[in-house]
Amino acid sequence: MLSLQIHHRTTYRYRYPVVLGPHRLMLRPRESYDLRLLSIDLSATPEASITWAEDVFGNAVAMANFHTPVASLCIESRLKIELHAVPFPIFAIAAQAISYPFLYTDQDWIDLGALATMQSSDPSGRVATWARGFIHSKPTDTLSLLKDLCSGVSAWVTYRSRDDEGTQTPVQTLELGSGACRDFAVLFVEAARCLGFGARIVSGYLFDPDGCLVGSSGTGSTHAWAEVYVPGAGWITFDPTNRGVGGHNLIPVAVAREISQVAPVVGSYQGSPDAFIGMSVDVRVTT
The missing domain is CATH 3.10.620.30 (C8orf32 fold)
Incomplete structure (x- = not known):
């Protein structure tokens, strides 16, 4: 059994303030007999209203809605999980x-x-x-x-x-x-x-x-x-x-x-066509 911590940060930068559309976030692990989710902390800067639902495949999907124009956006998730999968599994094929x-x-x-x-x-x-x-x-x-x-x-x-x-x-x-x-x-x-x-x-x-x-x-x-x-x-x-x-x-x-x-993060914005500067993703998986 492995106890792991995962920190996932996605950052968007804009030249001018933009109006953000809803963002779909797929950042919550799928729990199973091989994986146990101990905790999740999902946040956005600027602050967003976040609601949860399941899609047709049973994936946990968070929808983030923003209320003010922004020049940058940072979405972070911090997870603690237990992983029980074995390195050399035996498959009971019918x-x-x-x-x-x-x-x-x-x-x-x-x-x-x-x-x-x-x-x-x-x-x-x-x-x-x-x-x-x-x-x-x-x-x-x-x-x-x-x-x-x-x-x-x-x-x-x-x-x-x-x-x-x-x-x-x-x-x-x-x-x-x-x-x-x-x-x-x-x-x-x-x-x-x-x-x-x-x-x-x-x-x-x-x-x-x-x-x-x-x-x-x-x-x-x-x-x-x-x-x-x-x-x-x-x-x-x-x-x-x-x-x-x-x-x-x-x-x-x-x-x-x-x-x-x-895709982990999907969203849109309204603003000048040249407003978008770039994005960066930083992921750390540690014991």
């Missing part, structure tokens, strides 16, 4: 899903819905062709196939930190051969969907006490990874950026169909 290909039950298929359907455009089938290259025989071991796919992403794609907004399409990532953790996660999820799996994007934090993991800054950072639904085992965590399986060093905050749905 007998009918041990070998690939397998069929989800009709009920699972209905519930997975869009999570089992590719969401990005790929008219030439580039991603599907690439994904099928990891199938060495039929039948083949399901978990081994997913592990090979996870490792294959980082073998094909070189990690490159990107400060620009947005995410590359899986086709762009394959063609460029480089990307950030969010691009790795999207490529893995879409490739898994091409193979018939239900898969979803996860955003949250990476704990890296030794400072040796890809995509990490210091002992921790924001991060994106994936989960695949396998009958019996449930949602299995895959971190294609670090070829990881299981969530012993990952703190999930939000899950969704697409990466744009799990």
